[in-house]
Amino acid sequence: MEYRDLGKTGLKVSAMGFGGIPIQKVNQEEANEIVRTAVEGGINFFDTARGYTDSEEKLGHALKGQRDKVILATKSMARTKDKMAEDIEISLKNLQTDYIDLYQLHNVKTEKDVETVFGPNGALEALIEAKEAGKIRFIGITGHKAEVLVEVIDKYDFATIQFPANFLEDMGEKELFPKARAKGMGIIVMKPLAGGAFQRKDLALRFLLGEDYTTIIPGMGSVEEVQNNAALAKDFQRLNNEEIKILEKEAKELGSEFCRRCEYCKPCPQDLDIPGFFLIHGYFKRYGLGDWAIERYNTFNPSADKCIECGICETRCPYDLPIRKMLKEVHSNLGS
Ligand code: SF4
Ligand code: SF4
Incomplete structure (x- = not known):
């Protein structure tokens, strides 16, 4: 497994990280097995969120006794200081740890979000206080709107940016990622499989491993998936021309109008899935x-x-x- 510098933090994270959404759907025993396999496979970066129902709790339980082997990242949609301070305490409890390596502002996307988060009594104040108190080590930011994040990353010296990138979507490369790289931020790639849209997942992940990102965090919900992903990063080889053509064909079929299954559109008043x-x-x-x-x-x-x-x-x-x-x-x- 290749380990890369997480920006200027001094932390080294595995090029293949662990996305914590799918473990919501398995039981604790299965989650333990999945996480154990990931750690054994050399994956040391685990990303979850307050918003992923019991993902933090499952990870916390599964990582008992091996906290020192991993780098834990979580995030909260809280926008105010009080709510963020509350969420940090809940994350610490759920993850069964007295410090979290990376705490991220989750999905900052509107003018209003930015105003509240960075304003007086905004969420950032709670994160800075938690950092000073040693409860979190670094502060990051996540989102899907490049035009918003490009502005926002000048407002504070964030350690990391988490943003979607995959063979189909390179909107981060226009301005956001180059700027983040210039600022020495770690780049965490979410949606590496475009919400599961790619059939050749192995190729889609290998493509990203060959790009200039710190870590990619596909969601992993089974031992087999973890083993496959860890193996891809272990024996990493760049895509050859034939493989690129396969992905290009898939990308063409998908077009740009396809759902990435992020679920931000929910809930629907008519309860449509x-x-x-x-x-x-x-x-x-x-x-x-x-x-x-x-x-x-x-x-x-x-x-x-x-x-x-x-x-x-x-x-x-x-x-x-x-x-x-x-x-x-x-x-x-x-x-x-
Ligand atoms: S339709 Fe819903 S789930 Fe699909 S990309 Fe849009 S917000 Fe995400
Ligand atoms: S009723 Fe239709 S338009 Fe309204 S939220 Fe549900 S799916 Fe969207």
Whole structure:
């Protein structure tokens, strides 16, 4: 496993990191096994969030006795000082540790977020105080809107930036990543598989391992996935021309209008499972799984045609997807 400098922190993190979303879906015993395999495979960077239901707790439990072997990162959507201070305490308790290596402002995306976080009694004040108290070692920031983050990273000397990048999406490379590199920040890549859109996951991850990022954090929800990912980083080889062509073909089929399954559009007032629909529809469109997709779609209740077109979801989608239009397409292809 290759270990890289996490910006100017002095920490060395594995090029393959551990994304903590999928362990929400397994039980504690399985989570223990997954995390044990990751540590044995040389993965030392673990990223989770207050918002990932019990992910922090599961990680904390699974890492008992091996805290010193790993670098722990978490994040909170809190925007005010009080709420952030509260969340830091909860994270420390959940992760069963007395310090967190990297605490990140989670998904800073609007003018209002920026005003509140950096204003008086904003979340940043709580993070700085926690850092001074030794409860956290470094402060990072995450988000999906490059134009917002480009401005924001000048407001404080953040140790890291966490932003999406994958074979399909290089919007960070326009301005954000070059600026972050110039400032000596660590770059943590989220959505390395574009929300699971790539069929050749191995190629998509190897592509990123060959780029100038500190660590990539695919979500890992099984021992097999951890073993595969750790092996990719261990015997890392850059993609050859044939492999690049395979990814280019996949990228062409996906286009830009596809769901990354980040779930920021939820909740829908009609209780529609928006990313669920798009996942099934992706299988229908890309992989020719027609009958299977129709059958699965018909188990959804409510179905996509129950959308009342309020548009709330579209204001939340960081990829500006025309969700209402896409839902109509889903229903017209899969509805009976
Ligand atoms: S536009 Fe449709 S899918 Fe989106 S939040 Fe409103 S009802 Fe739900
Ligand atoms: S529709 Fe947009 S917000 Fe919702 S899961 Fe997909 S990418 Fe995320």
